[in-house]
Amino acid sequence: MSFFEILRSAMRGVTANKLRSVLTLLGVMIGVGSVILLLAVGNGSAQTVQNAITTLGTNTLTVRSNTGGGGGGGGTTATAASTSSVKTITTKVSDQLADAGLGHVKAVVPQVSTSLTISSTTTSSDSVSVIGTTAGYFDVSTAKVASGSAFTAADVTTSAKVAVIGSTLATTLYPTGSALGKSVSVDGTPFTVVGILATQSAAGFTDPNTVLVAPITRIQKSYTGYGAVSTLTVEAKSSEAVTAAQGEVTVMLNQLLGVTDTSDEPFTVTNQSSLLATAAASATSFTVLLGAVAAISLLVGGIGVTNVMLVTVTERTREIGIRKALGATRGAILGQFLAEAATLTLLGGVLGVIAALIGARFEINGTQPVVLGYSIPLALGVSVAIGVFFGVYPAGRAAAMRPIQALRAI
Amino acid sequence: MATITKATLAPAAVAAAPVLRLAGIHQVYGEGEAAVHALRGIDLDVAAGDYVAIMGPSGSGKSTLMNLLGCLDIASSGTYELAGHDVRSLTENELARVRNQEIGFVFQSFNLVPRMTALANVELPLIYGGAKRAERRDRALEALDMVGLANRADHQPQQLSGGQQQRVAIARALVTSPTLVLADEPTGNLDSESTEEILSILDSLASAGRTIVIITHEENVADRAHRVLTISDGLLTGDRTGKAVKGRVK
Numbered sequence: 001m002s003f004f005e006i007l008r009s010a011m012r013g014v015t016a017n018k019l020r021s022v023l024t025l026l027g028v029m030i031g032v033g034s035v036i037l038l039l040a041v042g043n044g045s046a047q048t049v050q051n052a053i054t055t056l057g058t059n060t061l062t063v064r065s066n067t068g069g070g071g072g073g074g075g076t077t078a079t080a081a082s083t084s085s086v087k088t089i090t091t092k093v094s095d096q097l098a099d100a101g102l103g104h105v106k107a108v109v110p111q112v113s114t115s116l117t118i119s120s121t122t123t124s125s126d127s128v129s130v131i132g133t134t135a136g137y138f139d140v141s142t143a144k145v146a147s148g149s150a151f152t153a154a155d156v157t158t159s160a161k162v163a164v165i166g167s168t169l170a171t172t173l174y175p176t177g178s179a180l181g182k183s184v185s186v187d188g189t190p191f192t193v194v195g196i197l198a199t200q201s202a203a204g205f206t207d208p209n210t211v212l213v214a215p216i217t218r219i220q221k222s223y224t225g226y227g228a229v230s231t232l233t234v235e236a237k238s239s240e241a242v243t244a245a246q247g248e249v250t251v252m253l254n255q256l257l258g259v260t261d262t263s264d265e266p267f268t269v270t271n272q273s274s275l276l277a278t279a280a281a282s283a284t285s286f287t288v289l290l291g292a293v294a295a296i297s298l299l300v301g302g303i304g305v306t307n308v309m310l311v312t313v314t315e316r317t318r319e320i321g322i323r324k325a326l327g328a329t330r331g332a333i334l335g336q337f338l339a340e341a342a343t344l345t346l347l348g349g350v351l352g353v354i355a356a357l358i359g360a361r362f363e364i365n366g367t368q369p370v371v372l373g374y375s376i377p378l379a380l381g382v383s384v385a386i387g388v389f390f391g392v393y394p395a396g397r398a399a400a401m402r403p404i405q406a407l408r409a410i
Numbered sequence: 411m412a413t414i415t416k417a418t419l420a421p422a423a424v425a426a427a428p429v430l431r432l433a434g435i436h437q438v439y440g441e442g443e444a445a446v447h448a449l450r451g452i453d454l455d456v457a458a459g460d461y462v463a464i465m466g467p468s469g470s471g472k473s474t475l476m477n478l479l480g481c482l483d484i485a486s487s488g489t490y491e492l493a494g495h496d497v498r499s500l501t502e503n504e505l506a507r508v509r510n511q512e513i514g515f516v517f518q519s520f521n522l523v524p525r526m527t528a529l530a531n532v533e534l535p536l537i538y539g540g541a542k543r544a545e546r547r548d549r550a551l552e553a554l555d556m557v558g559l560a561n562r563a564d565h566q567p568q569q570l571s572g573g574q575q576q577r578v579a580i581a582r583a584l585v586t587s588p589t590l591v592l593a594d595e596p597t598g599n600l601d602s603e604s605t606e607e608i609l610s611i612l613d614s615l616a617s618a619g620r621t622i623v624i625i626t627h628e629e630n631v632a633d634r635a636h637r638v639l640t641i642s643d644g645l646l647t648g649d650r651t652g653k654a655v656k657g658r659v660k
Contacts, residue, residue: 005537012525012526016525318521319523319524321521322521322522322523323523323534323538324482324506324509325480325482325509325515325521326509326510326515326534326535326538326582327506327507327509327510327511327535327538327539328506328538329502329503329506329507329538330502330503330506331503332538402483403482403509404477404482404483407482407517407521
């Protein structure tokens with residue numbers, strides 16, 4: 001029996017009971033489709049995270065205080081700072097670090113953050129992320145000024161009430177017309193909007209477009225007090241110098257803060273590449289998890305194939321008897337039913353791929369799926385393998401039947 | 411009951427080498443107390459070109475004998491040679507090949523594969539025989555033409571009458587040019603008109619020199635054969651010349 005013959009008889013078997021075949025096929029289709037689509041979603045979100053981290057720049061370091069005050073609390077930080085000022089990173093420490101003349105460090109940008117209500121004359125927005133920082137912020141972070149201008153070093157020195165706001169916040173406060181040059185009220189204090197940030201894609205849980213950036217001196221004076229800063233962003237001179245800069249910064253901070261026990265540093269220095277590695281690892285486990293869930297549905301589809309093939313074999317016992325009487329060997333019968341199962345799952349697989357490719361064109365839960373090239377042949381191959389694997393038992397039963405017994409079946 | 415020897419049973423086999431040769435065939439189902447002796451020592455030679463009817467009441471062992479002759483089952487003991495093959499020594503795949511090449515089956519209930527056209531049904535043995543597509547088609551159409559159904563080649567079994575289905579089955583049995591055509595109650599499910607159709611096809615096959623073994627319990631069917639064997643309780647009890655032949659002799 002030629003390959004073509006086997007395929008033809010398999011197609012005849014598949015089309016003999018259309019409704020049953022379609023339902024079985026649906027199981028495989030959903031399995032294959034969800035494998036491809038969920039892997040694509042996992043891959044898509046991994047790529048989004050990686051892109052976001054890459055745009056942060058790979059030549060920056062982030063320093064965070066391990067003490068409680070770093071989170072951007074209000075007045076309590078000031079008292080905490082006065083009691084344990086030695087061990088806290090303040091703007092004074094930040095300035096000292098910047099002026100220390102470290103060979104691999106280009107800039108040090110301190111940030112304090114808090115969350116406040118911001119309003120215009122008509123609308124207001126609750127819990128807006130407020131960042132107090134220096135003019136260097138716009139060089140080291142992903143936030144870029146799209147219209148207007150950033151505040152200047154002079155604004156920081158004079159604690160000017162100026163602000164650069166995110167694009168979403170701008171349209172919320174001033175739905176009609178530009179917010180540029182307008183006044184916004186931050187917990188009752190009026191600030192002048194001097195710049196609006198370019199729209200950024202979301203990389204985490206917070207919306208980077210609902211944000212207000214103002215001189216650190218003004219934010220500390222009016223809201224957070226002069227305690228610990230939340231983070232220091234340190235820019236290295238090049239991406240190659242990041243590791244050296246990390247060492248220099250750690251040593252210098254220990255010196256400035258009077259730390260003697262280096263196993264108990266009051267701060268953590270992280271660089272983007274380690275962040276990237278962490279993100280990549282979490283993205284991989286996310287993808288694996290999604291893939292595993294989808295693989296289970298493919299398995300269920302495969303069991304459906306076994307079930308249907310068992311019914312088919314029982315139903316066609318007499319046909320098997322006839323074929324054996326006419327000279328079909330064990331192998332021919334085995335091949336026929338295996339080919340039928342494989343055809344069924346291959347059809348389901350092809351439809352599943354088509355469904356997944358259509359599904360991947362849409363954004364799913366804020367993530368644009370990116371179909372992994374290898375997942376298509378993989379899923380198709382696995383679907384055929386499932387057909388063969390789950391078809392072996394029913395086909396083996398058919399092949400092992402003795403002709404006279406098979407012929408006696410009704 | 412007269413003792414029947416191989417010599418008295420095989421008068422026609424003197425000239426030609428026998429197509430079928432059975433010697434001391436026993437068939438036992440089950441074991442011990444529950445053992446059923448379906449066949450209890452069958453000796454039989456059938457010559458090439460002979461038209462043999464095997465008659466017997468139900469339970470006489472004729473279906474068991476039919477299964478053995480058709481290589482669908484293997485005897486418990488004794489030897490069975492079909493066209494020179496010792497059937498008992500064959501492997502499962504060799505048996506399948508013997509069924510494919512040497513035997514054409516005609517069953518009481520037609521046993522066509524449903525949802526396959528008449529042509530596809532007739533082509534089936536050729537597929538398992540490994541014939542090429544074009545050759546298969548030609549030979550299958552030729553066989554259908556022989557039973558007068560060439561114009562129904564693309565009909566499915568359920569679109570054909572019982573008589574037509576049985577004619578398709580005969581075409582399928584003939585398509586491989588088998589050594590032996592084995593018919594098990596071929597007219598059992600047919601009306602008298604269709605029965606006559608089928609029997610005249612078998613008559614013409616016999617006169618064309620095919621070896622035919624037909625199993626039946628109907629006298630009028632057996633009468634058409636050249637040789638009529640009677641089986642009861644697992645033993646051959648009679649062997650006579652068919653009435654049709656006698657008539658011709660007179």
